[in-house]
Amino acid sequence: MTESTLPATQLPPSGDLHPTGGDSAGVDSAEAGRVSARNRLVIGLLLVSAFVVILNETIMGVALPRLMHDLDIDESAGQWLTTAFMLTMAVVIPITGFLLQRFNTRPVFIAAMTLFSIGTLIAALSPGFTVLLVGRVIQASGTAIMMPLLMTTVLTLVPASSRGKTMGNISIVISVAPAIGPIISGLILSVLDWRWMFGLVLPIAVAALAIGAFRIQNVTTPRRVPIDVLSVILSAFAFGGLVYGLSSLGESASEFGLMPAIVSLSVGVVALAVFVLRQISLERKERALLDLRTFLSKTFTVTTIMLAISMMALFGTIILLPIYMQTVLGLDPLLTGLLLLPGGLVMGILSPVVGRLYDRFGPRVLLVPGSVIVSAVFWGMTLLTENSPFGFVLLAHVSLSVGLALLFTPLFTAGLGSLRPQLYSHGSAIVGTVQQLAGAAGTALFITIMSATKISMEANGAAVVSATAAGIQSAFFVGAIISLLAIVAAFFVRRPADSPDPHGVPVGH
Numbered sequence: 001m002t003e004s005t006l007p008a009t010q011l012p013p014s015g016d017l018h019p020t021g022g023d024s025a026g027v028d029s030a031e032a033g034r035v036s037a038r039n040r041l042v043i044g045l046l047l048v049s050a051f052v053v054i055l056n057e058t059i060m061g062v063a064l065p066r067l068m069h070d071l072d073i074d075e076s077a078g079q080w081l082t083t084a085f086m087l088t089m090a091v092v093i094p095i096t097g098f099l100l101q102r103f104n105t106r107p108v109f110i111a112a113m114t115l116f117s118i119g120t121l122i123a124a125l126s127p128g129f130t131v132l133l134v135g136r137v138i139q140a141s142g143t144a145i146m147m148p149l150l151m152t153t154v155l156t157l158v159p160a161s162s163r164g165k166t167m168g169n170i171s172i173v174i175s176v177a178p179a180i181g182p183i184i185s186g187l188i189l190s191v192l193d194w195r196w197m198f199g200l201v202l203p204i205a206v207a208a209l210a211i212g213a214f215r216i217q218n219v220t221t222p223r224r225v226p227i228d229v230l231s232v233i234l235s236a237f238a239f240g241g242l243v244y245g246l247s248s249l250g251e252s253a254s255e256f257g258l259m260p261a262i263v264s265l266s267v268g269v270v271a272l273a274v275f276v277l278r279q280i281s282l283e284r285k286e287r288a289l290l291d292l293r294t295f296l297s298k299t300f301t302v303t304t305i306m307l308a309i310s311m312m313a314l315f316g317t318i319i320l321l322p323i324y325m326q327t328v329l330g331l332d333p334l335l336t337g338l339l340l341l342p343g344g345l346v347m348g349i350l351s352p353v354v355g356r357l358y359d360r361f362g363p364r365v366l367l368v369p370g371s372v373i374v375s376a377v378f379w380g381m382t383l384l385t386e387n388s389p390f391g392f393v394l395l396a397h398v399s400l401s402v403g404l405a406l407l408f409t410p411l412f413t414a415g416l417g418s419l420r421p422q423l424y425s426h427g428s429a430i431v432g433t434v435q436q437l438a439g440a441a442g443t444a445l446f447i448t449i450m451s452a453t454k455i456s457m458e459a460n461g462a463a464v465v466s467a468t469a470a471g472i473q474s475a476f477f478v479g480a481i482i483s484l485l486a487i488v489a490a491f492f493v494r495r496p497a498d499s500p501d502p503h504g505v506p507v508g509h
Helices: 024-031 037-058 060-073 074-101 106-125 129-157 160-193 200-214 229-249 257-283 290-298 297-328 333-361 364-379 390-417 420-457 464-490
Strands: none
Touching: 024 333, 037 106, 037 129, 037 160, 037 200, 060 074, 060 160, 060 257, 074 129, 074 420, 106 129, 106 290, 129 160, 129 364, 129 420, 160 333, 160 364, 160 390, 229 257, 257 290, 257 364, 290 420, 290 464, 297 333, 297 364, 297 390, 297 420, 297 464, 333 364, 333 390, 333 420, 364 390, 364 464
């Protein structure tokens, strides 16, 4: 579809949006490479809200043992508090591409934060496991909308020349919230009932909702796009099946063995294939739920692959290092969380600096050293033994955080910035979906390899500590091999052209 045939309500290829009709101040600011005060307020409120919802997503891990005891549930039931959250995210995120095209910024924000706040209230008041699970699912529905909304809004409002700086702020949210989540959870659980994890988040969420409802202005121009019900159903089976199957692979024990995972993954793969074919056929009518023409951009394709590898590394490390520090080194949970905190803070501190460097030098000078650092750390962690000093673990995690900080902002900015504005919402939804799938895949891969090696070692008479250390070495070895792919891919990422052509492929890419 060419520029001349776009519907009147569709975004212009230049990316300049004037929802109030003739916002000349906004135009002048954009042309000067600045963001207007109104737009800075919108982005700021979205950043705060995104921080709250991501923080909530990461406080559950440390709390699971307490919840299992207080609710009198076993490990498999307790795991559903995390699995159901991930499943809901995987199902809802693909639909956000449609929502962000069909509705204005304010109602989408209000819907997201209302769902999150209601879910948080239900969780805070829950008398038992079932109600708590319902609250987590409702929370996830709001969380799934928030990050694509933030990404799409930033791409829409921020000129290409300064997007790196703003995307750096988003990377702060993505990195710092998971880092401090376990610490906050541990502190709350040490003095208060587990319901306070949600009770303390609730007023912040409600405040963000109230301020946003009054202060956020509509900054996009919605257009009437039909929703394909079959695509929604297929996406639920595809992405839900894949995430559940991958999560099941990572579970330590199941009375049914690997069969639930295999069945779920099979359903997911088949549904995904049908979903892709369905989207390709709907693209000709401009009715795709997820417009796969985003992958016509080589930059978007390469950055998405690199992002998947990076998220696998991040989630795999997040799950393995606590196991290593507690099971092998014998550290307590609070000290474990404190040792992981500096890495998250370092990533948050570096993110805006990386964003400014991106704006000045482009992605490649950041992605190449970042991918090399990540790979070097993984190779270094293959040397972890039962006698390794915890200082080595701290250094490795901080170094890994530096490498990931060099990766995330350029990947988000270059990948999504290479798309034409009409595809921003679809690109944001695809990136969010890939994050969920890659996170689940990384966790499943690392845990499965660790468990297989551990079982094999124990069968040969090795002690639990030694077997666990060997399993973690094996998992990081596989991760190190995968990380080499990111180094190669980094050389193929280029700064997006400011003016993509009408078919979604940036000029010169």
